[in-house]
Amino acid sequence: MTELLIHDTHSMGGREVMKRSWRKRLTIGICLMMSIAALGGCSGGNGSTGEAGGDGPTPISIWMSMNTNASITLKSMNEITAIKEWEKKTNTKIEFQHPAVGAETEQFNVMIASNQLPDAMFVNGDYAKLFNDGIIIRLNELIDEYAPNLKKILEENPEVAKQLKADNGDIYAIPHLRLGEYKTFGGTFIRQDWLDELKLEKPETLEEWETVLKAFKEKKGVAAPLLFGAPPKMTTMGPAAPTYLEAYGITNNTFMKDGKVVYGPIEPEYKEFLTMFHRWYQEGLIDPDFATNDQKTYDAKILSSQAGAFFTFIGGGVGRYLPALQETDPNANLTATQYPVLNKGDEPLFTGRSWEWSSSGVVLTNSNKHPEETVKALDYFFSEEGHMLKNFGVEGLTYTMKDDYPTYTDEILKNPDGLSVAQAMAKHFIANYPFVGEDDDRYNEQYYQLQQQKDAAVLFSKYSENTLKVGLPPTSLTTEESTEYSKIMSDIGTYRDEMFVKFVIGVEPIENFDKFVDQINKFNVKRAIEIQQAALDRYNAR
Amino acid sequence: MKELSHKFSLLWLNYKKNKAIYWMALPVVLYFLVFKYLPMYGAIIAFKDYSVGKGIWGSDWVGLQHFRDFFQSYYFWRILKNTLLLSFYQLLFGFPAPILLALLLNELRHEIFKRTVQTISYIPHFISIVVICGMIVDFSSRDGLFNTIIGYFGGQSSALLSDPANFRTIYTASSIWQELGFSSIIYLAALSGINPELYDAANVDGASRLRQVWHITLPGIIPMIMILLILRIGGLMEIGFEKIILLYNPNVYDTADVISTFVYRKGISESAEFSYTTAVGLFQSVINFALLIGANRLSKVISNTKLF
Amino acid sequence: MKRSIGERLFGGANAILMTGLIIVTLYPLLHVLNASLSDSGQLMAHRGLLLFPKGITMESYKLVLSNPNILSGYRNTIFIVVVGTALNLLFTILGAYTLSRKSFMLRNPIMLAIVFTMFFNGGIIPSYLLINNTLHMGNSLWALIVPGLISSYNLIIMRTSFAEISESLLESARIDGAGEMLILWRIVVPLSMPVIAVMILFYGVGHWNSWFSAILYIRDRNLFPLQLVLREILIQNSTDSMTTGATAMDKEAIGESVKYATVMVATLPILFIYPFLQKYFVKGVMIGAIKE
Numbered sequence A: 001m002t003e004l005l006i007h008d009t010h011s012m013g014g015r016e017v018m019k020r021s022w023r024k025r026l027t028i029g030i031c032l033m034m035s036i037a038a039l040g041g042c043s044g045g046n047g048s049t050g051e052a053g054g055d056g057p058t059p060i061s062i063w064m065s066m067n068t069n070a071s072i073t074l075k076s077m078n079e080i081t082a083i084k085e086w087e088k089k090t091n092t093k094i095e096f097q098h099p100a101v102g103a104e105t106e107q108f109n110v111m112i113a114s115n116q117l118p119d120a121m122f123v124n125g126d127y128a129k130l131f132n133d134g135i136i137i138r139l140n141e142l143i144d145e146y147a148p149n150l151k152k153i154l155e156e157n158p159e160v161a162k163q164l165k166a167d168n169g170d171i172y173a174i175p176h177l178r179l180g181e182y183k184t185f186g187g188t189f190i191r192q193d194w195l196d197e198l199k200l201e202k203p204e205t206l207e208e209w210e211t212v213l214k215a216f217k218e219k220k221g222v223a224a225p226l227l228f229g230a231p232p233k234m235t236t237m238g239p240a241a242p243t244y245l246e247a248y249g250i251t252n253n254t255f256m257k258d259g260k261v262v263y264g265p266i267e268p269e270y271k272e273f274l275t276m277f278h279r280w281y282q283e284g285l286i287d288p289d290f291a292t293n294d295q296k297t298y299d300a301k302i303l304s305s306q307a308g309a310f311f312t313f314i315g316g317g318v319g320r321y322l323p324a325l326q327e328t329d330p331n332a333n334l335t336a337t338q339y340p341v342l343n344k345g346d347e348p349l350f351t352g353r354s355w356e357w358s359s360s361g362v363v364l365t366n367s368n369k370h371p372e373e374t375v376k377a378l379d380y381f382f383s384e385e386g387h388m389l390k391n392f393g394v395e396g397l398t399y400t401m402k403d404d405y406p407t408y409t410d411e412i413l414k415n416p417d418g419l420s421v422a423q424a425m426a427k428h429f430i431a432n433y434p435f436v437g438e439d440d441d442r443y444n445e446q447y448y449q450l451q452q453q454k455d456a457a458v459l460f461s462k463y464s465e466n467t468l469k470v471g472l473p474p475t476s477l478t479t480e481e482s483t484e485y486s487k488i489m490s491d492i493g494t495y496r497d498e499m500f501v502k503f504v505i506g507v508e509p510i511e512n513f514d515k516f517v518d519q520i521n522k523f524n525v526k527r528a529i530e531i532q533q534a535a536l537d538r539y540n541a542r
Numbered sequence B: 001m002k003e004l005s006h007k008f009s010l011l012w013l014n015y016k017k018n019k020a021i022y023w024m025a026l027p028v029v030l031y032f033l034v035f036k037y038l039p040m041y042g043a044i045i046a047f048k049d050y051s052v053g054k055g056i057w058g059s060d061w062v063g064l065q066h067f068r069d070f071f072q073s074y075y076f077w078r079i080l081k082n083t084l085l086l087s088f089y090q091l092l093f094g095f096p097a098p099i100l101l102a103l104l105l106n107e108l109r110h111e112i113f114k115r116t117v118q119t120i121s122y123i124p125h126f127i128s129i130v131v132i133c134g135m136i137v138d139f140s141s142r143d144g145l146f147n148t149i150i151g152y153f154g155g156q157s158s159a160l161l162s163d164p165a166n167f168r169t170i171y172t173a174s175s176i177w178q179e180l181g182f183s184s185i186i187y188l189a190a191l192s193g194i195n196p197e198l199y200d201a202a203n204v205d206g207a208s209r210l211r212q213v214w215h216i217t218l219p220g221i222i223p224m225i226m227i228l229l230i231l232r233i234g235g236l237m238e239i240g241f242e243k244i245i246l247l248y249n250p251n252v253y254d255t256a257d258v259i260s261t262f263v264y265r266k267g268i269s270e271s272a273e274f275s276y277t278t279a280v281g282l283f284q285s286v287i288n289f290a291l292l293i294g295a296n297r298l299s300k301v302i303s304n305t306k307l308f
Numbered sequence C: 001m002k003r004s005i006g007e008r009l010f011g012g013a014n015a016i017l018m019t020g021l022i023i024v025t026l027y028p029l030l031h032v033l034n035a036s037l038s039d040s041g042q043l044m045a046h047r048g049l050l051l052f053p054k055g056i057t058m059e060s061y062k063l064v065l066s067n068p069n070i071l072s073g074y075r076n077t078i079f080i081v082v083v084g085t086a087l088n089l090l091f092t093i094l095g096a097y098t099l100s101r102k103s104f105m106l107r108n109p110i111m112l113a114i115v116f117t118m119f120f121n122g123g124i125i126p127s128y129l130l131i132n133n134t135l136h137m138g139n140s141l142w143a144l145i146v147p148g149l150i151s152s153y154n155l156i157i158m159r160t161s162f163a164e165i166s167e168s169l170l171e172s173a174r175i176d177g178a179g180e181m182l183i184l185w186r187i188v189v190p191l192s193m194p195v196i197a198v199m200i201l202f203y204g205v206g207h208w209n210s211w212f213s214a215i216l217y218i219r220d221r222n223l224f225p226l227q228l229v230l231r232e233i234l235i236q237n238s239t240d241s242m243t244t245g246a247t248a249m250d251k252e253a254i255g256e257s258v259k260y261a262t263v264m265v266a267t268l269p270i271l272f273i274y275p276f277l278q279k280y281f282v283k284g285v286m287i288g289a290i291k292e
Helices: A002-011 A016-037 A067-074 A081-090 A104-113 A127-132 A139-147 A148-156 A158-164 A192-197 A206-220 A270-284 A295-303 A312-327 A371-382 A382-390 A421-428 A442-448 A451-461 A464-470 A479-505 A508-522 A527-539 B002-017 B019-047 B065-070 B077-092 B096-107 B111-121 B129-140 B144-151 B163-192 B197-206 B209-233 B240-245 B250-256 B259-266 B270-303 C005-036 C039-047 C059-065 C070-100 C107-119 C122-133 C142-148 C152-163 C167-175 C179-189 C193-209 C214-215 C228-236 C257-273 C275-282 C283-289
Strands: A056-065 A093-099 A120-123 A174-177 A184-192 A224-226 A254-257 A261-263 A307-313 A334-336 A356-365 A400-401 A405-408
Touching: A002 A206, A002 A382, A002 C059, A016 A067, A016 C142, A056 A371, A056 A527, A056 B270, A067 C228, A081 A371, A081 A479, A081 C122, A120 A307, A120 B111, A120 C005, A127 B163, A139 A148, A139 A312, A139 A371, A139 B111, A148 A158, A148 A174, A148 A371, A148 B209, A158 A356, A174 A371, A184 A192, A184 A312, A184 A421, A184 A451, A184 C167, A192 A206, A192 A527, A192 B019, A192 C257, A206 A224, A206 A270, A206 A307, A254 A464, A261 A527, A261 C214, A270 A479, A295 A307, A295 A312, A295 B002, A295 B129, A295 B240, A307 A312, A307 B129, A312 A334, A312 A451, A312 C039, A334 A451, A356 A371, A371 B096, A382 A442, A400 C228, A405 A442, A421 A442, A421 B259, A421 C039, A442 A451, A479 A527, A479 B250, B002 B019, B019 B065, B019 B270, B019 C059, B019 C070, B019 C107, B065 B270, B077 B096, B077 B163, B077 B250, B077 B259, B077 C039, B096 B111, B096 B209, B111 B163, B111 C275, B129 C005, B163 B240, B163 C005, B163 C193, B197 B209, B197 B259, B209 C152, B240 B259, B240 C167, B259 C152, B270 C107, C005 C257, C039 C152, C059 C228, C059 C257, C070 C142, C070 C152, C070 C179, C070 C193, C070 C228, C142 C214, C152 C193, C167 C179, C179 C193, C193 C228, C193 C257, C214 C228, C228 C257, C257 C275
Parallel strands: A056 A093, A056 A120, A224 A307
Antiparallel strands: A120 A356, A174 A356, A184 A307, A184 A334, A254 A261, A400 A405
């Protein structure tokens, strides 16, 4: 082989040619690398493009995560019918910038780091911090002058204003508000058809629950009369919701008791709850796999009729499960049950109610060159006209007024292109995910098409006022407080979750509850409570 | 000074003698300088309270605080132990397995059969970990596949993933299952680089296949094995957290909670999160690097193969 | 060449073992294939082995393949794989060769410096600033190719392999007047085809599967690589996105089967690379077989 090569080089002229040859190749290589770097092409600028020009529409760029229903049919929120109307009415040219679905935090961070900020961003986070870092601006004065509709709402609803303001009175975001009746979106549902079959009433107290679950186990022979999940595999906002704990008047995190901040798991009621739940576990009333359940196994157990009662969401849960169940069993029925209580006649305190301000809204960045126009444009959604546009779309196209009630048209409810209701809605307006403006109950009433869903919405919201007494309002912690608090609570959280499973399964005897409390105290839970208390006091003083 | 200039002249001589090599290495070195060393200053946020708004240089200095928080955590020893044990098990069982497979495949005589086994065995590597873990969770449940098999052998069925004693086994066994085929590819490549004349000579001498494997095949791939082993040891402190998150639950924290899952759950407030994660990562890297250097030295002594 | 009884027994046992291996490792693919062709509702309720699709339907594939970004996703990824892998090979081969030359005085220090970068890095932000702000590669496919030009791991493997080549062979070429580049490209590379095939596989698969860099650098949806598009489809149809009732109510949108169709669309093309590369692994053994 070497002979062959030597032959080649000789025929080309020997050593000199070879030297020149490799050097040439190398130079090409390096040039290639340089040009690769240069060829990169320009990085897209993020600030608004184009001039405002005295009379032309004001360009405003908004960074926002794109909702999945919208992204199925549209390339960007710019194409939403309501948005296009909005541009016309406010003489603006909106440019939405969307991070890749599921990667919002990363893009957000690098955007800030590389100082390429859009005019506005729709965020849900630590506003005070963003302000302190100089990324966003204070909006109080701008709202005063340019947002009359929002200003009116805040004046008429001082509680809402309190939620929106920071401890020092600053307002940083044009908010997404929910001022209607329906504030709870999920709860415990039960197989109504089984109740009917066994001639049982819907349970309200824990005792009644035990009877019903026993009946499910013995008469229906199911593996999971009460289907349950455990954190962190499932979130406490859903399938691992501490619904049954809350019947005791406490919850498994910090909450308010007579205006004072308390941590549930170290209260004596927690022991009572653990005792009961452990008993339920031993008697097979709770799904024995609860600790390992993930969303998939959770769904599978529901759909294979192995579960009698479970926590789920009105829209995304019942809306999926019920039709699927009814395909194989037309008699299947899921109805909502009220949040359970200890004694007959008691009212549930914790109802998973959301606050009027969903903690999300639009902030203006420090590179916004038209803050007045921006605020004015955003305020449009709080006007009567804008409100209808946001929640119902365009009259004639997506809704019609029937007896003064905005009714969605077939374009939405029976979309000719085969889009689902949520997708059709997402194409034309913004009602089922957070955006600037106020939500409208009439949307919910129609979105929930099944009677069981409509009933659930009413039932779950019945006692939502009670939650105001026990739920911690949206307080804000300073950066130092926040760091300290997270440090303490994350260790406690791990411990609490681990011990919960151990107590319920029985690996750890309930007698050791005091040791459990001691350990949590050792984690300095008192300090965490102090921090929250201080934040609560500041909130109340706003 | 004389030492230094002596070294420089040696370097200059070496350059004159090997100009081509130096120029060929240049683009490679440039790459590492620009894309790896230049951005290294970012590691400094492990010693700061990094806030995206203030930037890397503007953020406050906190020194070793993040490290202290980490070491003083109630769970520190547990997660450290679990990380090391899980890694070690993977090493003990997961490292030799692909080598064994490559050797066995090498012995197959039927060409098409050999290629089929190769191709099929490497497929699981490509299936997303989410899907694989979904299968594992399902198979491990009370009425799942694994328990059915256990039942055939007269055992009791139980929620396998709820028992901390099972976790390491399930984790390691499933890793081997998924990675066996793909990991064997590199050894197969090394095997086909062995000079066939060696085998011919051995055959002429009447050596049995087993002796051939021991004296020709294995030594032929020892350099590759040792290098990969060194690199593997240099990854001991790292356990990818995605798979564990998908498989674990609070009941098995005792054996399953590792450094990365703990940090992931910690979800510290925005400002400290970046820094804390970087600090923990730095700690792991330092240990890993030390292990690598140690393994390199050992390998030099044992097998005369070294990384640097 | 006669084989002893022992060897024949061993051969038989080996074949049985390998067959068992096929069955066990084929199952995941079978499961995914079946699930992708199944009806989502039935699939969600199913437990245990999935040996056949449940309620065969092409719904999921239709959903995945009708996504507006799928075509551009494939186009972008193919570009990245082809151009990226070619560049990877160029640089890695240069690096592996030079670092494997014992006459190169700096080879060990450089190797150490390279290994160091495998353990210590500056994190996302400085790299982002470098690539996006300084080099202006942001929002282009080059940002997905250039930063990952050389994988240290792959470099080490290739270097180990290059070091195995007999020095005398190369020495005689040098004596005859061949320069280093010639030796590299005309002798070393052809002799190292198995390892190079492995590198094509490693780098190629790496490019094919990558999505994280795209999340950071790409803002134009038309430039999304395949995996990113698929990831979005997955999240769009995820059963986990059950938040405050914002998911569609229709059954089709449950998407359990979509998850699997996504995996198939993402994985199938790359699975075909290896069989193509396999012939490079056979070289040594083939020559031996011919001699027999």
